[in-house]
Structure formats: C-alpha cells, structure tokens
Amino acid sequence: MNIELINVQKCYGDKCVLEIEALNLDKQQIYGVVGENGAGKSTLLKLIAGLEAPSSGTIAYDGESMSSAVIKRITYVSQTPYLLKRSVFENVAYPLKIRNMSPERCNEKVKNMLAMLQIESLAKRNAQMLSAGETQKVALARALVFEPDVLLLDEPTANIDQDTIELIESVLRNRHGMMTLHISHNRDQVERLCDTVIKLSGGRLVQAAMKGT
Amino acid sequence: MTYFSDSFKEAISLLTTFDQEVYGIILLSLFVSFSSTVIATVMGIPLGLTLGLRSFRGKGIVTRILYTMMSLPPVVVGLAVAIILSRRGALGSFRLLYTPAAMIIAQTVLVTPIVTGIVFNAAKAHGEGIKRVCRTLGGNAVDVIWLLIAELRVNLLIAVVTGFGRAVSEVGAVMIVGGNIKYHTRVMTTYIAMNNGMGNYAKALAMGLVLLGISFLVNTLLYQFGMEVRDEH
Ligand SMILES: Nc1ncnc2c1ncn2[C@@H]1O[C@H](COP(=O)(O)OP(=O)(O)OP(=O)(O)O)[C@@H](O)[C@H]1O
Ligand SMILES: [Mg+2]
Numbered sequence: 001m002n003i004e005l006i007n008v009q010k011c012y013g014d015k016c017v018l019e020i021e022a023l024n025l026d027k028q029q030i031y032g033v034v035g036e037n038g039a040g041k042s043t044l045l046k047l048i049a050g051l052e053a054p055s056s057g058t059i060a061y062d063g064e065s066m067s068s069a070v071i072k073r074i075t076y077v078s079q080t081p082y083l084l085k086r087s088v089f090e091n092v093a094y095p096l097k098i099r100n101m102s103p104e105r106c107n108e109k110v111k112n113m114l115a116m117l118q119i120e121s122l123a124k125r126n127a128q129m130l131s132a133g134e135t136q137k138v139a140l141a142r143a144l145v146f147e148p149d150v151l152l153l154d155e156p157t158a159n160i161d162q163d164t165i166e167l168i169e170s171v172l173r174n175r176h177g178m179m180t181l182h183i184s185h186n187r188d189q190v191e192r193l194c195d196t197v198i199k200l201s202g203g204r205l206v207q208a209a210m211k212g213t
Numbered sequence: 214m215t216y217f218s219d220s221f222k223e224a225i226s227l228l229t230t231f232d233q234e235v236y237g238i239i240l241l242s243l244f245v246s247f248s249s250t251v252i253a254t255v256m257g258i259p260l261g262l263t264l265g266l267r268s269f270r271g272k273g274i275v276t277r278i279l280y281t282m283m284s285l286p287p288v289v290v291g292l293a294v295a296i297i298l299s300r301r302g303a304l305g306s307f308r309l310l311y312t313p314a315a316m317i318i319a320q321t322v323l324v325t326p327i328v329t330g331i332v333f334n335a336a337k338a339h340g341e342g343i344k345r346v347c348r349t350l351g352g353n354a355v356d357v358i359w360l361l362i363a364e365l366r367v368n369l370l371i372a373v374v375t376g377f378g379r380a381v382s383e384v385g386a387v388m389i390v391g392g393n394i395k396y397h398t399r400v401m402t403t404y405i406a407m408n409n410g411m412g413n414y415a416k417a418l419a420m421g422l423v424l425l426g427i428s429f430l431v432n433t434l435l436y437q438f439g440m441e442v443r444d445e446h
Contacts, residue, residue, distance in 0.1 A: 049349060050348070051345055051348060051349065068353060071348065071351065072351040073351075074349075075349050075350060075351070076349045077349075078345070078349075081346075082342045082343065082345075082346050084346070084360070084363075084364060085363075085364055094350060095350040095351055098347075098350065098351060098352050098353075098356045099351065142350065143349075143350075146350070146351065
C-alpha cells in the first residue's frame with residue numbers, strides 16, 4: 001500500500017505539533033523516522049495509523065481515504081505497548097481471532113511467529129507480568145502475525161538487548177512487500193536498517209531522502 | 214457483656230431453627246437486591262463505558278454529578294421514589310408503593326450510579342488504551358466492546374458486587390417505599406431495624422449475622438475471581 005500525505009496538520013488548540021505539506025510513502029520501503037523529543041514522530045505514526053484524525057489535510061491510502069478495510073491492513077506498535085490480560089500466546093493470537101481464522105491455522109501461525117522472534121518460552125506466561133523488553137517483543141509478534149501491509153513501529157527496540165535487536169532487524173528486512181515506518185533514536189540502526197530517512201524537527205519535515213542521496 | 218453474649222447465643226439458635234418467616238425475608242431481600250443490581254448493571258455498564266471513553270462538552274459536570282449520585286442517601290432516594298409512586302404521583306396509577314417492585318425501583322436508583330461510576334473510572338483509566346490496541350490490530354466497533362468487557366472484567370465485577378452490597382445492606386429506601394409489611398415487603402434490614410426498635414436484640418443480631426454472611430460470601434467470590442485472573446497461565 002502506498003501512502004500520501006497532503007497538507008496534513010495536527011494541532012492541539014493553537015499549537016500545531018505536526019505540519020507536513022507533502023510526503024509520499026512507498027510500499028516495500030523501510031523508513032527511519034528521526035528527530036528530537038517532541039518533534040512529532042509519534043504523532044505522524046498515529047495519524048497514519050488512523051488512531052488520530054488530522055486537524056486538516058488528507059492522508060490517502062492507495063488513493064483512498066481511511067476506511068475499515070484500510071485500518072485492517074495497518075498496524076501501530078506504541079512506545080509503551082499494552083498487552084491484553086491473557087497469555088502471551090493468546091495476545092499474539094488475538095488479531096487472527098478477530099479475523100475469524102480457524103483455530104488450527106491460528107495456532108500454527110502464532111507458533112511460527114513466536115519462534116521467529118525466539119519467544120516460544122514465553123507462550124504460556126501472563127502477558128502483563130513481562131519485562132519491558134519482553135513486552136516489546138510480544139507486541140511486535142502480535143503486529144507481525146497478521147501480515148499487515150504497513151507496520152508502524154514507535155521505538156520498538158528501546159528496551160531490547162543487542163542480539164535481539166539484530167534478530168528483529170533481520171525479521172523486518174525479510175518482510176518483503178511491507179512498508180515499515182520505524183522511529184528510532186539510534187543513528188547506527190537507522191543507517192543499517194532503513195532505505196529512507198524521514199527527519200522531523202519542531203513538527204516539520206526537514207528531510208525525506210533515500211539513504212546516500 | 215453477658216447480655217451481648219446471651220443475645221449472640223440466641224442468635225445462633227435462631228439461625229439453626231429458621232422458621233418460614235425468616236426464610237421468606239432473606240429470600241425477598243436477595244430477590245429485591247439481585248433484581249435491582251441486574252437492572253443497574255444492564256444500564257450502568259454501557260453508560261459507564263460510554264462516559265469514560267467519549268469526550269464531550271460538559272463531561273466535567275457530568276462526572277461531578279455522577280460522583281455525587283454514587284453517595285446518594287438511601288432515605289432521600291426512598292422519599293423521592295415514594296412521592297413519584299404515591300397515588301397522586303407521576304406513576305401513581307400503577308399502584309406500586311409498598312410493593313417489592315417499588316423497592317426494586319428505589320434500589321435501582323441507588324445502585325445504578327455506583328455501577329456506572331466504578332465502570333466510568335475504569336474506562337477512563339484504561340479504556341482508551343484498550344480501544345487503541347483493538348483498532349491497531351484490525352478490530353471493528355463490536356470487537357472493541359468485547360475487548361473492553363474482557364479486559365475490564367475484574368472492574369466490572371467489582372462494580373456489580375459493590376452495587377449489590379450497597380443494595381442488600383441499605384435500609385432507608387426499602388423502609389420508605391416498602392413499608393416493612395410482614396410477608397410482603399419485609400427484608401433483612403427492615404427486620405433488623407424493627408426488632409432493634411422493639412428490643413428483640415437477639416433476633417436483630419441473628420439477621421445481622423446472616424447479612425454479614427452473605428456479604429462475606431459475595432466478597433469471597435470476588436476475591437477468588439481476582440486471584441484467578443492474577444494467577445492464570
Ligand atoms: N494530546 C496532546 N495534547 C497536546 N499536546 C500534545 C498531545 N499529544 C502530543 N502533544 C505534543 O505534540 C508534540 C509532539 O509529540 P510526539 O509524541 O509526536 O513527539 P515525539 O517526536 O514522538 O517525541 P518522543 O521522541 O519524545 O517520543 C509534543 O510537543 C507533545 O507535547
Ligand atoms: Mg514518541
């Protein structure tokens with residue numbers, strides 16, 4: 001899915017925290033979203049996810065406006081993910097269940113997903129008792145399991161150890177055909193992982209360029 | 214002190230030789246309070262969830278009114294309901310005053326704000342997060358409602374149990390709209406108040422123990438449920 005932002009503004013009262021004249025996001029690319037604290041990175045992702053409506057302007061998804069069909073293909077993993085009060089396995093199964101997937105297929109997919117992120121050992125644990133890093137991994141598994149077209153990640157590796165970061169990066173790189181917007185404060189990571197860097201400052205786009213151009 | 218322990222002994226013997234009247238009173242109490250709690254739950258849960266999740270003009274004042282209503286004095290509620298149900302009142306033609314139906318109505322007025330308020334607080338604190346998660350995972354409006362109920366289940370149960378506890382233990386409202394009529398509208402609390410007034414402390418105490426027992430039972434169920442949720446998996 002390609003996404004196009006045109007004259008998008010997000011304001012709270014008089015204060016506009018995000019103003020983007022034009023931004024085209026191409027399917028299949030991995031975007032690194034960078035900028036200082038309060039630059040508007042999370043706001044940008046929430047707007048694209050349809051969690052918040054822009055104060056003005058339009059966001060087009062393959063030329064169409066946000067709809068219930070579109071929202072099913074986009075997912076957003078927040079800076080502080082909320083896991084459901086059930087087991088890790090059930091958390092990852094949830095998006096498949098609401099898509100009415102058969103229990104057998106659902107089980108298989110969840111198992112594969114947990115294996116891919118090397119968190120099989122957590123499957124039966126109560127999701128609300130996990131550490132911060134474990135929580136982020138489960139939230140990522142839950143977002144990837146239904147194969148969204150657009151994956152919005154808000155600092156997904158902030159609490160994660162180096163080995164697991166490499167694992168997650170390779171998982172993301174191997175997902176072809178999925179657009180990923182990845183907020184990160186880690187320059188090296190952006191350099192390693194992303195095709196294009198979107199730099200925000202004070203709510204404005206200061207750069208959106210393919211790496212090396 | 215011997216006086217109190219004598220009463221206590223008498224209470225125990227009364228409890229073990231329950232007569233029909235006492236059973237009838239306990240059953241009516243449970244029926245009235247259970248009915249009002251069910252009605253209050255059916256209204257309070259959707260109302261609390263909606264108020265907690267929506268932002269609208271005047272939410273602040275609505276919140277304050279709701280909190281005030283959570284601690285409505287039962288006598289005042291009884292009085293208001295009695296006026297409405299009395300012959301010349303707005304609903305006088307239904308002839309409901311001094312019937313169990315009137316008691317259910319009064320307790321419903323008392324309990325609905327309690328259920329609504331507790332659900333409202335839970336929805337305000339956690340509802341938005343739950344709604345967002347459901348949305349970002351592709352859920353529709355119906356999925357959101359089911360997920361809210363599943364995630365807030367402990368809070369909802371606390372709301373219902375608190376409401377029932379309030380209903381079954383209040384005396385002011387049922388006394389005024391029910392009238393404590395023998396075999397008709399006499400419930401545990403009005404029985405206790407009446408026997409206390411007549412100096413039958415043992416009888417009053419015996420019924421008080423039953424009331425405490427019910428309260429203990431209900432809270433045990435709640436506690437068990439809370440533990441289950443915490444320990445599961
Ligand atoms: N609901 C809100 N009401 C008012 N201001 C808000 C609201 N949400 C966000 N803001 C403001 O918008 C600005 C951008 O916030 P945003 O969360 O997008 O920043 P960010 O780039 O993600 O920062 P960080 O790196 O700290 O996560 C901030 O100044 C924030 O205070
Ligand atoms: Mg942020």
